[in-house]
Amino acid sequence: MIDVLIIGGGIAGIETACSLQDLGYETVIVEKERTIGGHLNNWDTLFPTHRPASEVLEYYTEETRKRALTIYLNTYVTSIIKLDDGTFEVNTSRDVIFHSKTVVIASGYSLFNAERKEEYGYKIYDNVLTSADLEKKLKTLNGEFKTPTDKVPEKIAFIHCVGSRDEKSGNHYCSKLCCVTAVKQAIHMKQICPQADIFCCYMDLRMYGPGFEEMYREAQEKYHIQFIRGRLSEVGENADGTLQLKVEDTLAARPSKIKVDMLVLMVGMESPQSTALFKETCGLQCAPNRFIQPNDHHIGSNKTNIDGLFTAGTSIGPMSIFDTINHAKASAITIKNYLSRN
């Protein structure tokens, strides 16, 4: 019988396992992908310091190796069943069945599929990217930055709130991190394409964390990034591959047209499909936004409605990497208290 089965080998899952090992507990991690690290594998730099994401990834890869953590890769959980004796049976895609005293769901988030906002032209026009596409492009950049149609960009627009705070997408919540990511990416683009004019079209700017507001100020004063309070209504493509944006400037109360070489859609975070599966197989309670509902928002955000079933990281909602790491550490302490009582 394992002490703790952890679902997800991203940063939340690995940090939970490390913290639990320090507290003397045996863990097993089940990860659906071929590698650990989750979304961090595709990220270039982190806000607000522009630190390479690979540094954090390397730290956790090294911890995993040093501590000889047990990880099943390429394995996804098909059901979680709570048994009468209070322990769990966890079934997986590889016909391995785990029996565990507790389970932690650290299965993270999915990125909003921008194709659902057809009017923004993603996968229709070549020069429309998502924020995740841009990170991948920057991570593998070798030489001069060019748009997908091979042009050094002179005008770039970032569109905030794609798939978040959007009734049509069914996501009323704020994804919390896309504003600061847009500012980070806009600064990065200005650094590597100093000739480019860069616009951010936002609804509200949510610069909630330490160093975020300072970065936003720097984006305006040092990098001359232009912030337009407005909503994109439509994207069209010109014959030369440039994009025509129709934006409603909500401060000036007038519609405007902007021609750009590249458009970046700041896609939001959604609950992954696995959460719905866990809801179905073990009665896990989810919030209206489809993320896992914490047992108590203030004093029990690592607990679920099921005794012995815990959460770590973005499985309960959008969260930055530093908040994710702290949430995972808190999860380990909550589990320790549970296991020492049961």
Ligand code: SF4
């Ligand atoms: S963080 Fe900013 S871009 Fe993201 S959903 Fe919230 S307001 Fe929109």
